[in-house]
Amino acid sequence: MRRAHLLGLGFMTPALIIVFLFFLAPVVLTAVFSFTSMSSGTGISGGAYEINEQTLRSLTDRGFPKAKSEKLGHDLYRIGEEGLGAVEADFGKAFADEIRAELSGELFEGRRDLERELKKLRSRPRSIRDLKKAADLFKRSVLNTRFESETAFLDGVGETGVELTADDQAVLVKTAYTGWSWTTANYELITSMASTWRAAKNTAFYVLLTLSFNVGFGLFLAITTFYLPKGQAAIFRAIWILPRILPPVLYVMMWKWLTWDTGFLSIFLSNFGVEPRNWMLNSDINAWVCIVLINGFVGASLGMILFSSALRAIPPSMLAASEVDGANRWQQIRHILLPQLQWPILFTTSYQTLSLLTSFDYIYLSTDGGPGRSTEVWALYTFHTALNNYGGVLQYGLGAALALVLVVIGIAASLFYLRLFKFNELVSQPRIEQ
Amino acid sequence: MRILLDQFTKTFGATTVIDKMSLDIESGEMLALLGPSGCGKSTTLFAICGIHRMNGGRLLFGERDVTHLPSQMRNVGVVFQNYALYPHMNAFDNIAFPLMIRKMAKPEIERKVLAIAELVHIEGLLKRKPAQLSGGQQQRVALARALVREPDILLLDEPLANLDAKLRLEMRSEIRRIQQETGISAVLVTHDQVEAMSMADRIAIMDQGQIVQLAAPKDMYDEPVTDFVASFLGNPPIAFLQGTVEGKTIRLENSDIVLPLDAQAAKQGNGTPIRIGVRPEHFQPEHPVKISGKISFIEEQGREELFDVTLSNGMRLRSVQANGGAFRLGDEVSWGLAADKVLTFDPSGRRI
Numbered sequence: 001m002r003r004a005h006l007l008g009l010g011f012m013t014p015a016l017i018i019v020f021l022f023f024l025a026p027v028v029l030t031a032v033f034s035f036t037s038m039s040s041g042t043g044i045s046g047g048a049y050e051i052n053e054q055t056l057r058s059l060t061d062r063g064f065p066k067a068k069s070e071k072l073g074h075d076l077y078r079i080g081e082e083g084l085g086a087v088e089a090d091f092g093k094a095f096a097d098e099i100r101a102e103l104s105g106e107l108f109e110g111r112r113d114l115e116r117e118l119k120k121l122r123s124r125p126r127s128i129r130d131l132k133k134a135a136d137l138f139k140r141s142v143l144n145t146r147f148e149s150e151t152a153f154l155d156g157v158g159e160t161g162v163e164l165t166a167d168d169q170a171v172l173v174k175t176a177y178t179g180w181s182w183t184t185a186n187y188e189l190i191t192s193m194a195s196t197w198r199a200a201k202n203t204a205f206y207v208l209l210t211l212s213f214n215v216g217f218g219l220f221l222a223i224t225t226f227y228l229p230k231g232q233a234a235i236f237r238a239i240w241i242l243p244r245i246l247p248p249v250l251y252v253m254m255w256k257w258l259t260w261d262t263g264f265l266s267i268f269l270s271n272f273g274v275e276p277r278n279w280m281l282n283s284d285i286n287a288w289v290c291i292v293l294i295n296g297f298v299g300a301s302l303g304m305i306l307f308s309s310a311l312r313a314i315p316p317s318m319l320a321a322s323e324v325d326g327a328n329r330w331q332q333i334r335h336i337l338l339p340q341l342q343w344p345i346l347f348t349t350s351y352q353t354l355s356l357l358t359s360f361d362y363i364y365l366s367t368d369g370g371p372g373r374s375t376e377v378w379a380l381y382t383f384h385t386a387l388n389n390y391g392g393v394l395q396y397g398l399g400a401a402l403a404l405v406l407v408v409i410g411i412a413a414s415l416f417y418l419r420l421f422k423f424n425e426l427v428s429q430p431r432i433e434q
Numbered sequence: 435m436r437i438l439l440d441q442f443t444k445t446f447g448a449t450t451v452i453d454k455m456s457l458d459i460e461s462g463e464m465l466a467l468l469g470p471s472g473c474g475k476s477t478t479l480f481a482i483c484g485i486h487r488m489n490g491g492r493l494l495f496g497e498r499d500v501t502h503l504p505s506q507m508r509n510v511g512v513v514f515q516n517y518a519l520y521p522h523m524n525a526f527d528n529i530a531f532p533l534m535i536r537k538m539a540k541p542e543i544e545r546k547v548l549a550i551a552e553l554v555h556i557e558g559l560l561k562r563k564p565a566q567l568s569g570g571q572q573q574r575v576a577l578a579r580a581l582v583r584e585p586d587i588l589l590l591d592e593p594l595a596n597l598d599a600k601l602r603l604e605m606r607s608e609i610r611r612i613q614q615e616t617g618i619s620a621v622l623v624t625h626d627q628v629e630a631m632s633m634a635d636r637i638a639i640m641d642q643g644q645i646v647q648l649a650a651p652k653d654m655y656d657e658p659v660t661d662f663v664a665s666f667l668g669n670p671p672i673a674f675l676q677g678t679v680e681g682k683t684i685r686l687e688n689s690d691i692v693l694p695l696d697a698q699a700a701k702q703g704n705g706t707p708i709r710i711g712v713r714p715e716h717f718q719p720e721h722p723v724k725i726s727g728k729i730s731f732i733e734e735q736g737r738e739e740l741f742d743v744t745l746s747n748g749m750r751l752r753s754v755q756a757n758g759g760a761f762r763l764g765d766e767v768s769w770g771l772a773a774d775k776v777l778t779f780d781p782s783g784r785r786i
Contacts, residue, residue, distance in 0.1 A: 320485045321518035323505045325532040325579070335531070339522040 027407055033400035038180040040394040047179020048146045049153035055175050064171050071162050075141045077108040083138035091134055094123040111135050186401035199381035206377050207356045213296035214352050215345060218303020223333055226311045240304055243297040252365040255294055280367060284374040287367045291375050294362050303348045310344045350417035354410055378406060435496045435586040435619055436461045443490030444477050451477055452643040464613050464620045466634035468627060474643040475623045479589050483510045495586045511580030515592040517572045519564040525575045526560040532583045550578045554612060570601040581616060588620040594629055606633055627667050639663050661783040664711050670740055672711045673752045679706045689747035693723060699778040699786045711777040714754040721770030729765045
């Protein structure tokens with residue numbers, strides 16, 4: 001490698017670092033997370049082993065013998081040195097020694113059984129309450145007890161006297177683990193859950209509709225302002241650019257004012273006897289119209305700028321030529337302007353597809369996927385799943401898997417568009433006159 | 435078809451660019467609008483094809499008044515300076531465009547396009563896009579597109595300006611050939627007097643929105659009506675000498691050089707300031723009316739040599755002579771004028 005190469009590499013390094021840190025690393029991490037069961041329940045560091053009511057239910061679901069899981073759920077009372085020591089400390093040596101002599105090594109299924117035996121002893125405490133307390137000191141249960149390691153957990157289970165086969169043990173350990181684990185279940189979930197399919201359908205619908213509006217309305221604005229006198233055209237373009245330069249929160253807030261049941265639309269329409277309602281969330285159709293318009297106006301302004309500048313690059317003599325050739329306005333648009341807008345149209349379409357696929361900011365601010373989940377697109381669904389939902393159970397792993405699906409679709413779409421554009425042809429040198 | 439432009443006026447905002455100009459283009463002739471940039475020649479062309487609205491006057495195509503018709507309704511063919519070919523269509527589609535717009539039948543379009551392509555010699559290039567054609571080929575496509583729907587008039591806006599020197603010579607004769615073969619009336623807008631002289635039947639020379647003179651090229655060269663016309667035509671250009679009338683002669687300013695005047699000019703009366711114009715080919719060693727000076731500049735042009743001769747009062751004459759003379763830079767020479775060819779102008783620039 002020559003010194004010049006090193007110099008080039010040196011200049012590139014900051015960019016490479018940034019690409020790695022802010023693009024590659026997040027994607028890789030997302031991919032890693034997507035293969036875990038991380039959630040707000042498991043946390044993102046390690047976990048412990050614990051059997052609770054929930055665990056017992058899922059154990060049965062996973063084919064763990066019902067009899068054994070019931071046994072795990074019951075309190076057991078085992079007369080051992082540990083309990084005896086505690087009794088000696090609380091109720092005196094005499095009582096402890098008597099228990100050791102009479103009941104050592106015995107196992108009771110319930111407290112009542114143990115109490116009955118204790119009542120027979122002479123040096124027992126007089127009050128019933130103390131007797132119950134003493135019985136409790138022999139309680140040996142795995143229910144709701146946290147074990148920090150697998151061995152401790154298995155020892156604890158062993159003490160309950162439940163006989164486990166190797167299979168049972170594996171299921172039990174897996175179910176009782178409260179931390180995250182490696183799994184492909186997220187992807188299985190994605191294909192099987194009805195809600196993901198609805199999000200996918202919503203996304204396709206949203207992208208298609210908004211894109212058509214973006215490009216169509218952008219074209220309409222560009223062409224109409226193209227035929228206007230310069231000053232008027234500039235004013236119109238400035239007005240249509242407002243949605244893009246307005247802060248999204250403010251822009252959506254204005255839409256909300258417009259559509260609220262006490263907002264402009266309702267008040268205006270009440271003059272004509274229309275019942276006031278929330279025009280944004282009143283029905284699925286209302287919500288969709290709002291979403292497409294809110295995003296569409298923002299996108300259309302970008303299209304308008306691109307198309308306008310492309311139109312202005314057309315030499316005036318070419319327009320004059322087409323007029324002399326007999327073309328009216330419509331034919332001029334159809335045969336001269338639109339064909340020359342081919343590249344900007346394709347560019348806008350691809351760029352907007354990619355950004356619409358992943359964008360959910362305006363939807364989040366306006367309908368937040370509602371009413372119900374009828375306008376919840378994939379990106380918003382991901383956000384809700386992983387980072388923000390009403391139930392408060394945040395499924396990081398599933399969210400990462402959902403996000404990764406978007407990344408893969410985005411990359412596939414980009415490659416497709418590059419092929420479609422014949423990108424190499426577009427950037428190839430024009431022929432020099434012979 | 436005869437084209438008549440009558441009292442044509444064009445204003446841009448408060449500025450009147452062309453004021454009541456009249457122009458009569460005869461059927462089948464090629465008329466050149468010649469003038470410096472900004473003289474209004476392109477404006478006139480755009481008014482004829484309808485791209486610019488006329489602010490006054492009438493425009494007749496034959497008997498038809500087209501003054502207020504948009505360009506779509508006038509039957510004109512235009513070749514633009516940059517050809518204005520449609521970059522997304524191949525040559526065939528470019529040429530077929532005016533016919534396609536008229537919803538002519540496919541076979542009919544194909545027949546016409548092929549015929550016109552043959553006329554302009556681009557039969558083999560019809561599948562190419564404009565970007566794949568050379569400048570000369572693009573020009574031919576533009577010509578074919580202008581001619582294919584058999585327009586009443588063909589308008590050429592600086593058609594050769596974007597070509598290199600060799601192609602320019604070739605296309606000059608090609609455009610003339612095509613125009614003559616089709617027998618179409620044509621207007622050629624140019625600032626190049628050689629183009630105008632070599633291609634046009636008549637030249638309308640324009641200055642500041644007015645036609646100064648309208649005549650056949652040869653007549654205009656020999657009998658210019660003003661010093662502007664005389665100076666615009668001819669390369670190398672005419673040389674002017676200032677002086678005053680003294681009897682039947684002119685005395686040049688700041689000198690005792692006296693040259694004879696023709697009878698018409700001599701009538702001006704003693705003391706009248708006048709200018710004479712001498713074309714380079716009329717200032718030669720063998721001509722009779724001798725005048726002395728020093729060779730101050732020589733330009734070799736291969737077949738010819740061009741000399742600047744500075745007179746004792748600092749004025750300069752030009753001479754163009756066949757190559758092979760033995761003259762050197764700085765030589766004192768005494769060459770002669772062809773007295774009958776000398777042009778005289780009054781102080782306002784009008785020919786006497």
